[in-house]
Amino acid sequence: MKYLRALAAVAIAIACEGANVPSIPVFAALSPADAQARAIGRNLGVQQAVAAVDERVANLRLARIQGVPHFAGDYTLAPQAGSGAQSATTVEQHFIAAGASLSVNDLLATSDAVRAAAGDLLAAQRQADAATLLARENALRLYFSALRSTELERLRTEVLASAIRDRNAAAIRVRAGESPRLDVMRADVAVQQARADLALAQAERVDAVEALASATGVSSVSLGALANVPSPPQPVLDENADVGRALASRPEIAALLASVQARRADVGLARTSGLPTITANAGYQRGVDTGQEVRGPQASVHLDVPLAPQSPARVAIARAHVSAVEAQLIDARRTIALEVGAAVRDARAADASERAALAARDVAARALAAVELGYREGSSSSLDISDARRTYVQTSVDAVVAEYARAQAYALLEVLVP
Numbered sequence: 001m002k003y004l005r006a007l008a009a010v011a012i013a014i015a016c017e018g019a020n021v022p023s024i025p026v027f028a029a030l031s032p033a034d035a036q037a038r039a040i041g042r043n044l045g046v047q048q049a050v051a052a053v054d055e056r057v058a059n060l061r062l063a064r065i066q067g068v069p070h071f072a073g074d075y076t077l078a079p080q081a082g083s084g085a086q087s088a089t090t091v092e093q094h095f096i097a098a099g100a101s102l103s104v105n106d107l108l109a110t111s112d113a114v115r116a117a118a119g120d121l122l123a124a125q126r127q128a129d130a131a132t133l134l135a136r137e138n139a140l141r142l143y144f145s146a147l148r149s150t151e152l153e154r155l156r157t158e159v160l161a162s163a164i165r166d167r168n169a170a171a172i173r174v175r176a177g178e179s180p181r182l183d184v185m186r187a188d189v190a191v192q193q194a195r196a197d198l199a200l201a202q203a204e205r206v207d208a209v210e211a212l213a214s215a216t217g218v219s220s221v222s223l224g225a226l227a228n229v230p231s232p233p234q235p236v237l238d239e240n241a242d243v244g245r246a247l248a249s250r251p252e253i254a255a256l257l258a259s260v261q262a263r264r265a266d267v268g269l270a271r272t273s274g275l276p277t278i279t280a281n282a283g284y285q286r287g288v289d290t291g292q293e294v295r296g297p298q299a300s301v302h303l304d305v306p307l308a309p310q311s312p313a314r315v316a317i318a319r320a321h322v323s324a325v326e327a328q329l330i331d332a333r334r335t336i337a338l339e340v341g342a343a344v345r346d347a348r349a350a351d352a353s354e355r356a357a358l359a360a361r362d363v364a365a366r367a368l369a370a371v372e373l374g375y376r377e378g379s380s381s382s383l384d385i386s387d388a389r390r391t392y393v394q395t396s397v398d399a400v401v402a403e404y405a406r407a408q409a410y411a412l413l414e415v416l417v418p
Helices: 002-007 010-015 032-042 044-065 104-175 181-216 239-249 251-272 311-377 382-416
Strands: 023-027 070-081 090-103 226-230 277-289 292-304
Touching: 023 104, 032 104, 032 181, 044 104, 070 277, 090 104, 104 181, 104 226, 104 251, 104 277, 104 382, 181 382, 239 311, 251 311, 311 382
Parallel strands: none
Antiparallel strands: 023 226, 070 090, 090 277, 277 292
């Protein structure tokens, strides 16, 4: 998170104040890194993924102990014909047995069951990491949207103030007979348009800031003041290298690889399910038989052979699951490659867009200054000023949008390529 930590370094920005260091405004009360950390803890997808990890941990624990013998206890009571002097009577037969019971099938299946459960656990852990990346990405989009709308509101406020000053200046010139009444009318139109644009910008800012505040759990009131921080060094954009890094490190890929291993272990479990069921019991028995007390070791083996074989069908189902996950893995790799490639191209385009927008704004500012000077000297009309100011305002808006689009593009690229 080097890029985001650099954005959050407000202290460095204060130390560099006055120096010729490129900077970008961020919220003084909430850095991009803090916004991500807060959003992760409040994200529903992350909470569900963490709960799934806890479930898989319990499943793995169950898989590891399924081959452990069980304690077995039996009590038997039955009537029985007497013997000898008691032959004409009915006596009571009863036994108490205690020992251990073991399912041979569970013992044979333990290895595959543990492999499957361990693979599912690893997949759930990587899916939780993927949910965290998605939460970070969403937080960054909300963060830069709120920043952009805040800057645009400030810009629209300045535009309205400038329009009011122009209107007052036009009224003075009309009273002095230096300009026609039409100049005041044009200035009035500009003022009303600026007020309408400001109202829309204010509503957009409130919506964006409330969305960010809700996602991060901070007060929207605290998201008002901005602070300039130094822009981090521009990373080298290499589409092929970034795609390769993403494919090697993205948790979505790791999750699917683990799922493939788990589903392959399910194939072994399916084969084991076709074996005859064997249950062995051994222990010590004590009781009364035909009126005589008896005691001693006791053992039994139960064999259950299914007449209708189910193993081939279960193996086919397990293999189908393996094929489905392998197809998901291929699709995920293709999707991530496209996503990261597009993100790199977007970042490169954002660089060019910002440079062009800033250059256009500077040219528009010089053109506006020249027209204003000409208006004061009588060589330009109020219509020229209106056109020049409208152009300057639009290029200023474009510059703000481009500035934050570039910052967002690089921040998102760092999330997409861990």
